[in-house]
């Protein structure tokens with residue numbers, strides 16, 4: 001029986017990355033996915049844009065939708081201020097199990113809370129479950145047709161405050177046209193596009209940064 005791509009990525013991390021060294025985990029995954037087999041991590045080029053926003057915002061409460069193998073969770077967690085938390089949500093239990101091991105190998109498990117299940121179930125109960133008032137920063141990198149409904153649900157559940165920032169991957173490729181139209185057209189958001197490339201390729205893609213104005 002063959003292994004899955006996430007299992008092969010985890011095996012590469014355990015073989016090549018230094019335990020406890022988040023940067024070496026990130027670099028190992030980037031090397032593997034650039035030279036061995038492509039995978040849908042935000043990647044090194046768009047990852048640098050994400051890093052700059054995380055460092056600028058210094059979020060105390062951050063949410064990621066779409067953990068996959070944990071690449072961006074590790075990347076983000078390595079930049080978080082002390083006492084801040086990244087909550088990362090994953091729908092697929094197989095991917096979640098891999099991501100937990102990647103996050104542990106990187107030594108950032110104290111900064112990351114991985115929750116499993118559909119966003120529609122979790123978003124309405126996050127305030128209570130985690131004693132949250134709102135998220136300072138949200139990274140959307142899950143199913144592209146869920147970006148808009150989940151953003152509206154976060155608004156409705158009071159998880160966004162004036163100044164909360166949404167960062168969305170793949171707004172060009174594969175694309176999230178309804179989300180893009182919403183954040184760019186709504187008076188309640190101030191949106192900015194960061195042009196880049198689809199991870200590990202020369203195809204155009206980009207990240208949209210949108211500030212919620214309340």
Ligand SMILES: O=C(NC/C=C/[C@H]1O[C@@H](n2cnc(C(F)(F)F)c2)[C@H](O)[C@@H]1O)c1cc([N+](=O)[O-])cc(O)c1O
Pocket residue numbers: 040041042064065066067068089090091092095117118119120141142143144146169170173174198199
């Ligand atoms: O489809 C793409 N990403 C979809 C990513 C999907 C991932 O998000 C999880 N999820 C689903 N719902 C939730 C939550 F949190 F809501 F519960 C979490 C899924 O199980 C999966 O691991 C993609 C595709 C390409 N590409 O080039 O095709 C490039 C990319 O960067 C991509 O992100």
Ligand SMILES: [Mg+2]
Pocket residue numbers: 040041042141169170
């Ligand atoms: Mg993506």
